Amino acid sequence: MYPFGRAVAQLVARLVWDQEAVGSSPAGPTRGIRRTNIPMTNRFHRAAIVATAVSFLPILGLAATPMAGTSDYLRSIGYTDVQLSGNATTEQREAFSAVQGAGSVSDPLGDEVDRKGGATTVNAAYGDISGATLTRNDTTQTWDVVVTLGGPIPEKPTDKTELFILMDTNGDLSDNAKDGIRVGVDMEFSVQCTKDHPWYTDYRWFNKGPQFWAVNKETKSTFEIGTDTIAYHIPFAEVSGDATLTWRVVMAAAKGSDSEIDVVPGVGFPPPKGEIYPVPPTKSSIDLPPAAKWVALTAIVAALSMFVHRKFAKKRKK
Numbered sequence: 001m002y003p004f005g006r007a008v009a010q011l012v013a014r015l016v017w018d019q020e021a022v023g024s025s026p027a028g029p030t031r032g033i034r035r036t037n038i039p040m041t042n043r044f045h046r047a048a049i050v051a052t053a054v055s056f057l058p059i060l061g062l063a064a065t066p067m068a069g070t071s072d073y074l075r076s077i078g079y080t081d082v083q084l085s086g087n088a089t090t091e092q093r094e095a096f097s098a099v100q101g102a103g104s105v106s107d108p109l110g111d112e113v114d115r116k117g118g119a120t121t122v123n124a125a126y127g128d129i130s131g132a133t134l135t136r137n138d139t140t141q142t143w144d145v146v147v148t149l150g151g152p153i154p155e156k157p158t159d160k161t162e163l164f165i166l167m168d169t170n171g172d173l174s175d176n177a178k179d180g181i182r183v184g185v186d187m188e189f190s191v192q193c194t195k196d197h198p199w200y201t202d203y204r205w206f207n208k209g210p211q212f213w214a215v216n217k218e219t220k221s222t223f224e225i226g227t228d229t230i231a232y233h234i235p236f237a238e239v240s241g242d243a244t245l246t247w248r249v250v251m252a253a254a255k256g257s258d259s260e261i262d263v264v265p266g267v268g269f270p271p272p273k274g275e276i277y278p279v280p281p282t283k284s285s286i287d288l289p290p291a292a293k294w295v296a297l298t299a300i301v302a303a304l305s306m307f308v309h310r311k312f313a314k315k316r317k318k
């Protein structure tokens with residue numbers, strides 16, 4: 001079930017075993033014959049420690065790390081199959097979140113959905129955003145957006161791949177889109193590629209009169225595609241350097257007719273209007289990478305086990 005978890009538990013058991021055998025037997029038995037010298041109470045004690053160690057793993061959420069480019073994270077926080085079946089357009093959903101002003105936002109891996117909000121089958125790690133940063137760059141006179149992805153970007157993605165940067169650029173709510181994935185914004189910058197076209201920029205602005213996204217203006221934005229990052233630079237001539245921006249980014253990858261969409265900030269899509277989705281757990285103040293968590297957990301459990309064992313050993317000697 002949890003192979004690595006079992007390995008940790010076995011390591012803990014070994015540590016306890018060595019402590020018991022070497023520390024409690026006056027004859028100092030060799031490794032090959034120790035087992036027969038362990039009293040039944042010790043075995044019970046050891047089994048309890050191992051069970052405790054194993055029980056810690058799922059509690060700490062370390063047993064299964066969601067894979068980039070999947071809907072694993074949503075499942076891990078309790079989304080049901082019905083919720084992941086996806087049956088509502090973005091216009092039929094509660095409002096998408098947004099970031100206020102310059103700064104950084106992090107995002108879990110494995111929180112993508114398809115275009116209807118259901119589990120995705122595309123499984124492209126490079127379509128999964130792990131973080132985004134908006135910086136005002138006075139040197140280049142640009143707004144710089146850097147998006148970090150869950151895997152390396154292929155030189156030539158086989159299907160359409162797009163990064164959208166959606167912004168309210170003027171603080172005026174009256175010229176913003178009213179619903180859908182672009183709710184609350186008035187400009188859309190993007191960089192896209194298809195199997196036939198290398199990466200190129202695109203730009204749309206929301207025309208509040210007729211209420212549609214106009215394509216009659218071009219952007220002089222530039223971009224860099226890195227190994228697992230996309231950097232995008234919007235000139236102050238197009239978005240004022242004095243603006244207080246409200247923004248979100250959207251990564252979309254396709255495989256045939258299947259889609260994988262990651263919207264940041266937020267996990268998955270917002271729930272259909274009137275419904276409630278599971279809420280992600282609050283992040284701990286110490287945000288260690290998974291490998292460091294394992295090491296820390298192993299050390300904690302081993303130390304606790306040794307402490308408890310010594311207490312028991314002392315009592316037995318009395």
Ligand SMILES: [Ca+2]
Pocket residue numbers: 107108109110111112128129130262
């Ligand atoms: Ca993500």
Ligand SMILES: [Ca+2]
Pocket residue numbers: 168169170171172173174175176185186
């Ligand atoms: Ca606006």
